[in-house]
Structure formats: C-alpha cells, structure tokens
Amino acid sequence: MLQKVKQEEKLRLACGSPDHSSAFMNVDSQCTDQHDKLPAIDKKLQSEIPLQEIVPSSDLSLDDSHINESARIGECSKPPDGPIESGSPASVICNSSKPDFYTLKGEICLDNLSIRELHGLFRATFGRETTVKDKLWLKRRIAMGLTNSCDVSTTTFTIIDNKLVNKGTDNSFQNADGMLTEGSDGEAKNLGYETSPTSHSSQMENHQIVLGKRLGNLSVELDCGSDDLQMEHRGAKRVRKPTKRYIEELSEVESRDYTPKVISSAKNTGQGQTSPKYCIRPPGNAPLNERTIVTRLDSLGGSGVQVPFVSRVRRSRPRKNIMALMKFDSSGMGVAAKLVQEALSVHSSPPESEHADKDSKVRSASEQIQPQFAAEPEKDKRRSVMSTIELGKNLGLKQTDSSEDNSDDGIATVPTAKGGMRRKHHRAWTLVEVIKLVEGVSKCGTGRWSEIKRLSFASYSYRTSVDLKDKWRNLLKASFAQTPPDDGINSRKHASVPIPAAILLKVRELAEMHAQVPPNLGPGKLPSVSRSVHQTRSGYL
DNA sequence: GTTAGGG
DNA sequence: CCCTAAC
Incomplete structure (x- = not known):
C-alpha cells in the first residue's frame, strides 16, 4: 500500500503537482478517490458517448454526481499551485487543508497522459505491466484500480449499462461475452488486453476485474462475471445496504484507526469533526437542508452504497439485554424476579394456540429455560431473557419444566449439553x-x-x-x-x-x-427435465 | 406485515 | 434458524 501511494505521488509530480508528500496523502487520496473517481468516469463516459439524457431511475441521480464533483473540487482539494476556483464556500468547510491533487488532477492527468505514462501508472497501480494500447481502457482501469473498489454502485452501473445499451445496438460496447472472457483472461494470465485490442472495455468488465482482483480468486471473479451477465437478463438482486450493526461497528473501528491522524491534522483547522477520510458533501442544489452530509462510500457485496457515517455512540435500538441487566443492577432483584415470573407465567398457562409459536417472546422465553446455558455471548434478546431466568433460578423460583415447548408433537429442544450442537428450535423437515x-x-x-x-x-x-x-x-x-x-x-x-x-x-x-436457475449452471447444463408430465400448475410465471 | 438475502 | 433491510 505504501509503495503504491509512493508511486502515485510520483505520478502526481509528473503531472506538475508540487511535492507535498505527507502522511496524509494516503488517507486523503482514499477519500477523494472513492468519491470522485466514479462520478468522474461517468461524466467522461457521458461526454464520450454522444447520448441523449440519461434517465436516472433512482437514487443516484446524475445531477448529484456532477454537483458532488464540482463541489468537491472546491473543498477537498486545494492545490498550492493553482486555485481551482469554483470558489465554493465549501472550501471553507473543508478542514483538510492538506492538498490533494488527485481529485482534480486525477482526471486531467489521466486525460493528458500518454500511453506510456499510462502504462507507468498502470504498473504503479496494479503492480504489473500491460501492453494495452487502448487509452480509454487504461484510464478506466487505472481509475478503477485507484478507487480500489467494487464501488461501482449498482445504480451507476445500470445507468451506464443502459447508456451503452441504448447507444450500441452495434455491440462494440456491449459484447458482454467477449468482455467477460477478455477481462478474466487478461487478469488471469497477466496477458492484459493485447489479444484483442480493438474491443472497448465496459464498465462491467472493470467491475469484474477489480472485484476479482480484490478477492484474489479467479473463480470468484468468473462467478461474478457470469453473475453480472445474468443480471442483464433477469432482474438484479435486491441490494442491501449494510446493516446498522455493520455500520456501527465499522465506524467504530475506523474512528479508532484514524484517531491519531485526525488529531494531528485537526489542529490546522481547529476542529476535528471529521476524519480525513470523509468528505463533507454539501447537498448541491438540493434545497432541502443546510446540513452537510457525511458519508463514506462503502462497498459491501459489490454494491457501492453511500453509507452514512455514524459515530460510535450506539443510537437507537439500545441493546435490550443492557436494559435488562441494568434493571438487575440498579433496582435489585425485585424487577428481575418479576420479569422471571412474567416469563414463566406466560407458558405456565398456555393457551397452546397454534399461533403461540409466532410469539417470539414465548418462544424464546420458554426455550431458554434450560438447565444449561450456553456460555457464549448470545443474541441480545435471548441474553436478556436468559439472565433474568438465571436470576430466577438463583432466587429459588420454581421453573416449570422446559418440555412445555414441545407440547405439540415435537422433538426436543436444544440438547446443548456440552460442546456440541445447540440448535435453538430446530425441527427437522420431514x-x-x-x-x-x-x-x-x-x-x-x-x-x-x-x-x-x-x-x-x-x-x-x-x-x-x-x-x-x-x-x-x-x-x-x-x-x-x-x-x-x-x-x-x-x-x-x-x-x-x-x-x-x-x-x-x-x-x-x-x-x-420460475427462472431460479442459479447463475453458474445456466439452463442447459443439466439434462432438461421432461416437462409437463403432470401439473396443472396454474400457469403462473 | 412479507419477502429477500446474508449469517 | 435468525436477523434485518427492502418492499
């Protein structure tokens, strides 16, 4: 990584940027890279492909990216050598007086570089040579490589693809199969692109390659590729934004990681509200709010999602077990004992309705009443129940036998004797x-x-x-x-x-x-099943 | 409240 | 089976 950064800096120098080597560069360029590169690429693509307006169907509107970009030029990068105007007030906000040329120079550099220089940059970025002559391809690859990501947001992706699709009934941009092959082959054999230098690369290819590279696993790469291909034909998978817990935990880690740097750099501007990694993005012409939004571009499962950065404090959804334990701690046994009684009473007078199972309280409560308790830190809810129950035990409360849960006809619950399997409520499928x-x-x-x-x-x-x-x-x-x-x-x-x-x-x-065939083995890999021997299957499809 | 998908 | 975001 360090190596890479070093080399990048060299390249920056080559672009006429004054030397400003500093420890911050690393962080800084990350920030800008992640945010800027992709929109920039979009933009470029856009201008290169004479196309009518794109209709961004959803969230990441194109406007947004433009705005982001211009705004960011003002804020995140302040080249000593040249004021890159836009005179946006945002530059004031920008607490990073640390210059970053990558943001603004990045595109320019890439644009102006000769093929040879691009090769150098490519080598710096990917650690290997390339003989590809295609400038556009090189630029894209490098840009993507620098973003270090599969951070092509799904949305962007789609838009681009649409664009390409629209534009090219000629399949110069769209030869998906070709793309896939070339992309993966190139990456796999280190042969680069030379085998078929004529074809253009696509966003998709880049996506795959980078992703594959990142995972360092060719098969994965291929899988992803075919996956993406499949996406074109069927609906894309629902994208999930990272869970709250994930965000929280990650934020925690990161804020810890960058703390020293924040401190040291913060003295320049007086306040270290944000770590250098995060860009403050003024909400463009969106008139909604004055608040600036702090985000980071996160890549999870290949879907680039703008994830709001949350501070370490756990907000909302306080851990429930904490609550329970607090009760225990502060007000003594009384409350807890009551809880136990509640829990017990729930199934000591069981209506035994069929819907009882749906009540998670009943379920977890009754099931956790076991002589054995798994020592492992459990899920929040359960733990709270457990602790209260354990407490009840200590208090000498009588426990009803745990076999209640199986009342229907069921098999046992949770053997959990020792090291082994402690499935909670598992009922084998018959x-x-x-x-x-x-x-x-x-x-x-x-x-x-x-x-x-x-x-x-x-x-x-x-x-x-x-x-x-x-x-x-x-x-x-x-x-x-x-x-x-x-x-x-x-x-x-x-x-x-x-x-x-x-x-x-x-x-x-x-x-x-129902078109649920897994992407890997496409239709036809399996001997086609003789069909319609039976079934009046209501023709739903 | 249901569904999809990751864990 | 659980969890939780998306719907």
Whole structure:
C-alpha cells in the first residue's frame, strides 16, 4: 500500500503537482478517490458517448454526481499551485487543508497522459505491466484500480449499462461475452488486453476485474462475471445496504484507526469533526437542508452504497439485554424476579394456540429455560431473557419444566449439553413437509411464501413463511448441486432427510419455471427435465 | 406485515 | 434458524 501511494505521488509530480508528500496523502487520496473517481468516469463516459439524457431511475441521480464533483473540487482539494476556483464556500468547510491533487488532477492527468505514462501508472497501480494500447481502457482501469473498489454502485452501473445499451445496438460496447472472457483472461494470465485490442472495455468488465482482483480468486471473479451477465437478463438482486450493526461497528473501528491522524491534522483547522477520510458533501442544489452530509462510500457485496457515517455512540435500538441487566443492577432483584415470573407465567398457562409459536417472546422465553446455558455471548434478546431466568433460578423460583415447548408433537429442544450442537428450535423437515412445500410452490409459485404457508402449512404452526422460504432455498441448492449418480444422497453423514431424487427433480423443474436457475449452471447444463408430465400448475410465471 | 438475502 | 433491510 505504501509503495503504491509512493508511486502515485510520483505520478502526481509528473503531472506538475508540487511535492507535498505527507502522511496524509494516503488517507486523503482514499477519500477523494472513492468519491470522485466514479462520478468522474461517468461524466467522461457521458461526454464520450454522444447520448441523449440519461434517465436516472433512482437514487443516484446524475445531477448529484456532477454537483458532488464540482463541489468537491472546491473543498477537498486545494492545490498550492493553482486555485481551482469554483470558489465554493465549501472550501471553507473543508478542514483538510492538506492538498490533494488527485481529485482534480486525477482526471486531467489521466486525460493528458500518454500511453506510456499510462502504462507507468498502470504498473504503479496494479503492480504489473500491460501492453494495452487502448487509452480509454487504461484510464478506466487505472481509475478503477485507484478507487480500489467494487464501488461501482449498482445504480451507476445500470445507468451506464443502459447508456451503452441504448447507444450500441452495434455491440462494440456491449459484447458482454467477449468482455467477460477478455477481462478474466487478461487478469488471469497477466496477458492484459493485447489479444484483442480493438474491443472497448465496459464498465462491467472493470467491475469484474477489480472485484476479482480484490478477492484474489479467479473463480470468484468468473462467478461474478457470469453473475453480472445474468443480471442483464433477469432482474438484479435486491441490494442491501449494510446493516446498522455493520455500520456501527465499522465506524467504530475506523474512528479508532484514524484517531491519531485526525488529531494531528485537526489542529490546522481547529476542529476535528471529521476524519480525513470523509468528505463533507454539501447537498448541491438540493434545497432541502443546510446540513452537510457525511458519508463514506462503502462497498459491501459489490454494491457501492453511500453509507452514512455514524459515530460510535450506539443510537437507537439500545441493546435490550443492557436494559435488562441494568434493571438487575440498579433496582435489585425485585424487577428481575418479576420479569422471571412474567416469563414463566406466560407458558405456565398456555393457551397452546397454534399461533403461540409466532410469539417470539414465548418462544424464546420458554426455550431458554434450560438447565444449561450456553456460555457464549448470545443474541441480545435471548441474553436478556436468559439472565433474568438465571436470576430466577438463583432466587429459588420454581421453573416449570422446559418440555412445555414441545407440547405439540415435537422433538426436543436444544440438547446443548456440552460442546456440541445447540440448535435453538430446530425441527427437522420431514419428507411430507418438503413435499407439501414443493407442492405449494408449484401452486403459488416461488416468492409467495405466506400464501403457501396459508394453503399448505396451515396445520404446521411451527413453519413460518420464512422457514418455507429458507427451506426452498436449501432445496434449490440441493437440487442443483451436482447429483452424480454414484455417491448420491447416502454419503451424507447425518442428513436428516435424504430427499429423494424425484423431489429434487421436481424442485429443479419448478426452479426453472420460475427462472431460479442459479447463475453458474445456466439452463442447459443439466439434462432438461421432461416437462409437463403432470401439473396443472396454474400457469403462473 | 412479507419477502429477500446474508449469517 | 435468525436477523434485518427492502418492499
């Protein structure tokens, strides 16, 4: 990393930037890279491709990126050599007086560099040579490499793709297959691009390559590639923003990591509100609010998402167990004991309705009443229950026997004796259930789990629609897993239910109907299932 | 409240 | 099976 930074600086010098080597550069360029490069690329692409207006269907509007960019030029970068105007008031905000040329020079540099220079930069960035002559390709690769990311936001991605698609019915930009091959081959064999220098690269290719590189795993790369390809044909996967917990934890780590630097750099401006890594982004012409937004570009699962930076303090959703423990601590046993009684009473007078299972309180409460307690730090909710219950034990409260939970017909809950398996409430799927599930799917189609639950699992109180969904997912996996005739099902040690091949077959069939074929083995890899031997499957598709 | 998807 | 964001 250091090496890389060093070399980058050299390159900056080559661009006429005065020397300003400092420890901050590292951090700084990260910040700007992440934020600026991609929009910049977009912009470039845009101008290069004479296209009509893009219609950004969703969040990352193009306007936004433009604004961001111009604004950022003012704020995050202050070249000693040349005022890069835009005179935005934002520059005042910018607490980083540390100059960063990369932001503004970055594009310019890349634009003006000769192929040779680009090669140098490429080497600096990727640590290997390239013989690609395509300037555009080089620039993109380098830019992407510097962003160090799969941070191409899905949205941006789509837009670009659309653009490309729109533009090119000629497939110069769109030859997806070609792209994939070249991209991965190049990366894999270190041959670069030379084999077919004529074709243009696409955003997609870059995406893949960088991603693959990052993961350092070719197969992953290929998978991703095919995945992306599939995306074009089917709907993109729902993107998830990182969970709150993730954000919190990450923020925690980062703020710790950068603390020293923040302190040392903060004295320049007087206040260290933000770490250098984060850019303050004034909300452009969005008239909404005066507040500046602090974000960082986070890449999670390849989806670049603007993640709000949260401070270390846990906000909202205070840990519930904390609450419980606090009660215990402060007000003594009284409250806790009461809690225990509540918990106990809940299932000592069980209505035993079929919906009892849905009540998580009941569930967790009754289930945690066990002589054994897993020593592991548990999930919040459970822990609170556990602690109160344990307390109750200590107080000498009588516990009703834990076998209550199995009242229906069930098997035991949580053996959890020692080191081994402590599944909470696990109920093995019976073959009957599986069949019902398959049936239900064939009737309702996938994705309508609650419906299936209503129709086929009305009598099974314990299978929630989520369970059905999960099971289906597993079935799917199983059915598409290689099913070589030799080992087959038996080799599994403790496979709960073997799941006859016939059923798997049916699952596969249904899956194909609903376009659920996993991206890897496309349609046709498996011997096509003889179809329509049965089923009036309501033609839902 | 349901669904999708990661853990 | 759990969790939780997206819907």
